Amino acid sequence: MVDLVYRNIMTDLKRRIENNEFKNKRLPDERSLSESYGVSRSSVKRALNVLANQGIIFKKRGSGTFINPLYQKNQSIFQYEGSNLGVTDSFKSNGKIPQIKLLDFKVVTADEDLQTELFLKPGDFVYQIKRLRTFEDQPFMIELGYIPIRVAPELTKEVVEGSIFNYFEDTTGKSVTKSFMSIKAEPSRDEDHELLGLKPVEPVGVMEGIFFLDDGTPFEVSNMRLHYKYLNYNTFVDLDD
Amino acid sequence: MVDLVYRNIMTDLKRRIENNEFKNKRLPDERSLSESYGVSRSSVKRALNVLANQGIIFKKRGSGTFINPLYQKNQSIFQYEGSNLGVTDSFKSNGKIPQIKLLDFKVVTADEDLQTELFLKPGDFVYQIKRLRTFEDQPFMIELGYIPIRVAPELTKEVVEGSIFNYFEDTTGKSVTKSFMSIKAEPSRDEDHELLGLKPVEPVGVMEGIFFLDDGTPFEVSNMRLHYKYLNYNTFVDLDD
DNA sequence: AAGTGGTCTAGACCACTTC
């Protein structure tokens, strides 16, 4: 891991907050922190901004920087559930791990949408991976994923029957750390009825996402149709960017 | 409104992106932008960071800055952006502002869930506000909100027929800047059919949120049922935070 | 080698709060 100034300060401040080192829920002012850490005020600001985005502290112009009382009182509210990326991680919180049933696995040429989304040229190949995710024999999600063969040339049937993200990280050391997600509700189709056991009046939740590696390389486009009872996307929004 | 450099650039870049002014989904490099806008590179960076956090663009070190293809793909639908908080702001694309029809407005005692979510004690009172949001006479959302009378003791029928967040900010100077959102899909109910004009096989998107003031005080709990065509929640997830 | 975004500095000035 790199050794970034603002990240070290962030980590240290977090530790000190958890150790209750600050009285009155108040942090020292930015200029003092800057001096005591021996870094520029900009770097202190950056560290504080990340903590503020995580809901741990908040800043009041003219007054100072304070620890959010809700953060210590009710930790669970301040968890980012929306910040799990892959399905494997997002759904195993209750200790159970979802199973995968491979429905289809082939290589196709990327259509125009995929070319745009994955930064490909006309004629480029992508894996098309269709999988059914189940939870204790209860299917909850149909997943249609596209991965450029260039970024992951070694995919096999065995690999795509497991967690692709984990496999990719284990073999290459590169990990998927960013994604754009688009979430909506849709009426269910015939295929949803068959595979997810839905009635016609029961909808699916649709999550469409582009997943990126650390360096910004698009890794996968995924269209996920979820049994409506299993989609519950939690996210934290902060306007002070 | 204040006249901030980075915010002006952000707004201008957003407009130019929407007008398709950038070829190949690529923005000019930061140094060029800095020069053409006549501002420092830091200010350009700040503007770009906000856009990146909103999922509109993303940056690749060494390569450049690119427009998120998913963002433009979903432009046609008007949508709830993860980066906006209130409904009034989130849905006023194309400069059109949604209308409000007040369905119910009263004061009740907070049940157990509300007590937890709004940090209230048993017996504490909350406003219960039920509203129908329409857009050019097309209803798109049923909103059921709860606000502690303690944090906003002066709510009236006239106020809740408009933007509560805007009113609150105008009168107290405090603004709602953070929220936890929970998003899911649900089958539509009779009331959804009547008020939103949905068929039984057509679902609603449900967004539940707790909204907070700057200082961390919980301000409102809101349950929003949206016509499924009008929910498109875009969000950007970065594990490096 | 040239171009790109990322990190960091040192400082100026502003806006708001507190005394």
Next chain:
DNA sequence: AAGTGGTCTAGACCACTTC
């Protein structure tokens, strides 16, 4: 008036990508 966070600058150097 003093203290605080907010905005912005001009520049240095680094890490990665592209040619």
